[in-house]
Amino acid sequence: MLLENMQMAFHAIRANKMRSFLTMLGIIIGIGSVISIVSIGDTMRSLFAGLYKDVGLTQTYVSIGYWIDDVRESDYFTMDELDRIREVFGSRIAYMDSSAYLSGEARAGENSVKFEFSGVDYNYQQVQPVRLLYGRYLNEGDVKGRRGNAVMEAAGAERLFGTQNAVGKTFRTDVYGTVTEFTVVGVYEREMNAFQKLMTGSGSDTGQAFIPWTLLTWPNDRFYQCHLFADESMTAAELDRFYRELTYYVAKIKNRNPEDLYVYTATEEMNQLDSIMGGLSAAVGGIAAISLLVGGIGIMNIMLVSVTERTREIGIRKALGATTRDVMIQFLTESAILSACGGIIGILLGGGAVVLGGFLLGLEVVVKPSVVVLAVTFSAAVGVFFGMYPASKAAKADPIEALRYE
Amino acid sequence: MKRFGALKKRPEPWETDELIRLENLVKIYDMGALKVLGLKQINLTIRRGEFVAVMGQSGSGKSTLMNILGCLDRPTSGHYYLDGADTGEMTAGELSAVRNRKIGFVFQSFNLIPRTSALKNVELPMTYGRRPKKERRERAMELLARVGLETRWSHMPNELSGGQRQRVAIARALANEPPLILADEPTGNLDTAASEEIMELFSGLHDEGVTVVVVTHEEEIAAFTGRIIRFRDGEIISDETNPCPRRKGGGERCC
Structure with a gap:
């Protein structure tokens, strides 16, 4: 029966090609923009992750805090101090200089x-x-x-x-x-x-x-900061411990509180950037999702028109033994298919635009399968949700009235 | 088939030869302030295998009767037993099943589903009866052959003449082998030749033992049947047998 319903739905959609397409357009634009925005966001994130990887994720800078007013001469690093740090942390430091x-x-x-x-x-x-x-x-x-x-x-x-x-x-x-x-x-x-x-x-x-x-070496054979790459084979926890120990050790030899030191790590910066970008793309994607709502309302509108137009057909079907449920499912299937087709076209267009853009710019783009699955499911759900009212209107039609309808 | 359970409430419908029994059937249309009496205390029995014409002017109550007989409408009071089961006790879903299994409708305006092939139209009652696809297709082709339209199976309704459309509708009405065929002014939109062909089809069905009830206001059409019931103002004013029903081409069997 499901198959029959789907056949009937495709039949009805094909019977009114132009109208079906215009109805889908809202969903196409909605899904297309959500897909492309989320994919652009994911692509940016992966590019930044790649960039940080190039720069060195374990890259670290340690210096006296920029918020400290009474900077002493001893706050600068000497060659000896850098050598001592290197000795203390051994192989955990892969590379060190002053980033001059x-x-x-x-x-x-x-x-x-x-x-x-x-x-x-x-x-x-x-x-x-x-x-x-x-x-x-x-x-x-x-x-x-x-x-x-x-x-x-x-x-x-x-x-x-x-x-x-x-x-x-x-x-x-x-x-x-x-x-x-x-x-x-x-x-x-x-x-x-x-x-x-x-x-x-x-x-x-x-x-x-x-x-x-x-x-x-300026001033006076001293260095403003200590710049190092930690050993990349360390786990996140080991890395964390290393940063903490490094901060305490430098604070000790500098006779400063650990809070007075400015420790910059690329990992931390990348995570911050990543979460900002993730939040941003989610927010913009959410705004784009509103257009899906508009598309859904468009579907509801057309389904209502379609139900009215096909009142007589509904009457015939009921006279031939269709139950309320049969009619309901028929129209729900139609709106779900209409919406899901729009969703699939939207994915092809949105994803296609992103892939094409990536190709033209020579970038490797990221279109997550999970996002695609979510988008199709969501668009079908929009179809079912907004098809509910027209379908129940159709299902409730009185067969005598419906058969008399011209 | 649990959903048809209610149909078998009365134990021996197949032992009686009553297909339809109406007991004190009343239908009142409630139009707000105005109450219109559609049917007044109708008592009527139609046996299996009868070929009945229901006649009357418009507004006489024959259409109301038709709607009730077709389980499209419910009486205000009284009972309608179809095939031994009281339709008044049925749920909407059970009534759908009754329409699907027990009744074949033929309408004045054909009422085929537009933009859908003749074959698909004939299949439709079997689709709602959840019959397997292959069986549906085969039976639909058989039925189209029976009404002489096997070569037109792929035609859309708008590609068929009025008489052909009504033949498709009859094939559709027969799809689930219902014991009752209800035809509401089946020749109302047809010329004389096509009308005679359609009535001849009904006569043939009657010969095979199918119960056929035809609503009409034309005497020539009613003449094909074996029993003529006349309505006026919601009441039966006459109910008489027609001893020599007409057949196509004027051949009258028993006279």
Whole structure:
């Protein structure tokens, strides 16, 4: 009987193609927008998760709190202190430097190019791999000996020296007011995904280079902050414990309260961002869901018209032995199918738009199956809910009146 | 088949030859302030296998009677026994089952479901009777063959002539092999030739033992039947047998 009802429903829907389509349109738009908004949200979240993974989820900064007014000289880190921290936490720290950073003009001959110099340790390559095109990475000797060597990004090298293979070439730049000469020992290429390119912007004409972090010690051979990557193989609980112990240890050697320290972890930031984005996409999705309500009302309206139009048919069916329930189910099936068809078309359109957009932008999009299933179920439920009143109106029709209806 | 249980309340309907018995049947239409008497104290018995014409002017009560006989309406008071069961005690669902199993309707305006093939129309009562699909299809084709429309099974109602539509309607009425065929002005929308064909179909059914009740206001149509009941103002004014029913082409059997 269910099959018969579905056949009858498709029959009735086909009999009035234009009207059925217009009725579905509300649901199509509603489901389509919910699907695309939720998928865009999920895609953004996965992109950010990927971005944080690239940046390093275990990346951590420890410094004196920015809210502290009486910053003492002892609040800065010395080389020794960093070594002690490294000793205490051992393998739990995968990498450590001061995250010192310098931006200035690099000059070579007539050329002058704006550069950003990051002070890194020789094993930075292990936590933030780059592809070396020429030469070598910074080595332990460069760092310990505070040698003026640099590993330069290919595009910057091209701009400064006119060639990517700049190994052995020298340039000068100001380091804290002193003109310092650097030798290029390696050239690397940065690999970025589409989203990173989107975020960085392709118009950037600033060059990038790594130099030994031991060169960027200011003031007085001290460092403002301690920058480290925790060992990624740790579990979330172990990581948590590590952050806590690190905070207490730094507080102890700095003679500060743990609350006075500012500890930034990428994990925490990512979780915050993720929950903000999740909330945002849920909120916008919820607003889009209101259009589903409108679509449902449209279905109810058309079903009411259809019931009135088919009063005589209802009378005939009742005379032939259809029960109230038979008629009710027939019209409910019709509105549920109408609505579910709208839902499926909406998913195809909404999901299709997201996939197409992702394809054009070169991004990998996320359309969760659970969202799709939920959307179809919800649209069918909308159909049943809004079909209820017209169907019961049809079912209650008096067969004599209905048969007389012209 | 639990839902048909109520039909078998009286133990021996198949032992009597009564198909319909009306006892003191009264129908009053309540139009707010005005109460209209549709039927006054009708007592009537129709036996199995009878071919009956119910005649009368419009407003005479014959349509009211038809609605009650068809279980589409309930009497205000009195009893209507169909096939031995008191329809007054039935629930709406049981009445639906009675309409489905016990009664085959033929209407003046054919009342086929629009945009639905002849075959599907004939299948419909069997669909509501929950009969298996294959059986439905086969029986529907048989019935269409019987009314001479087996080649038109896929036609929509609007692709058929009036006479053909009424033949489809008769095939549909026969679908569940009901003991009673109720025809309400079956020839009202047909020309003479088609009318005679339809009445001949009914005569043939009568020959096979089906009980047929035809409501009409035309004497020529009533002449096909074996018993003519006349109504006026909600009352039976005459009830007489027709000793020599007409057959198509003027061949009269017994005269």
